[in-house]
Amino acid sequence: MQSFVLGGGCFWCIDAVYRNFQGIQESTCGYTGGHTENPDYRSVCSGTTGHVEVDRVVFDESVIPAETVLDIFFTSHDPTSWDRQGADVGSQYRSALYYENEEQKQLFEAAKERAEKLWGKEIVTVIEPLEKFWEAEDYHQNYYANNPFAGYCQAIINPKISKARQNYSEYLRG
Template sequence: MQSFVVGAGCFWCIDAVYRNIRGVQSNVVGYTGGATDNPDYYSVCSGQTGHVEVDKVTFDETVIPADVMLDIFFTSHDPTSWDRQGADVGSQYRSALFYENEEQKQLFEEAKKRAEQVWERPVVTVIEPLGTFWEAEELHQNFYQKNPYAGYCMAIVNPKVSKVRQQYAEYLL
């Protein structure tokens, strides 16, 4: 098993995307990348903590390769947009990959290079060492499945899930 900690805008979106993928064993949304201990949703959304909304996704590499998991990450959001995804604006929404070791750092750098071949604008995804991962509040865990008809889910999450489903059909549940 391998775990990646990824920030792709609102954590509800990337969590929903990865929950559709075979081989994913767990998803936990949370916060990392900042200096504040025990952050919560409201403090992170203030932009004052330095934290990013992230998903810690654990997967079985014998079912889905690590490079495919990372390509899904780059497909699921706009990695050319600095500190925003659509109407979600702020440093907590930055495109980011947080590595646990040098092997992951290398995987992340290679995935970013692949993404740069796909996107017309420069990819601004940051690659940083993983600090403390703070688990988000329970109401944010698996938010999309619990609230599929919420306006944000219908307008923002659905298109991202659909895009990945179309491009990675062979890896769907």
């Protein structure tokens, strides 16, 4: 098993997208990249902690390749937008990849290069070492499945899920 810590805007979106694919063993919303201990949603949303909303995705590479996991990431959000995803604005929504070792860093850099070709413009996704992952509050975990009819889920998350499902249909859960 391998895990990636990915920031692509609202963590509810990233979490909801990855839960559709075979080989994804765990998806956990959390925070990283900041300068405060024990961040919570309110403090992260204030923009004063430096933390990013992220998702830790644990996957089985014998089922879904690491490159595909990263390509799904770059497909399911706008990596050309600095500190913003749609109406979600602030540094906590920046596009970011947090690596645990040199191998992951190289995978992330290669995925970013692939994404630049796909998007046809500069990718602003930052690639930084993972210092500490703080798990988000329980009500953020699997938010989409627990609130499928919420306006945010319908308007923002559903299109991201549809796009990822369409582009990576061979990896969809049965």
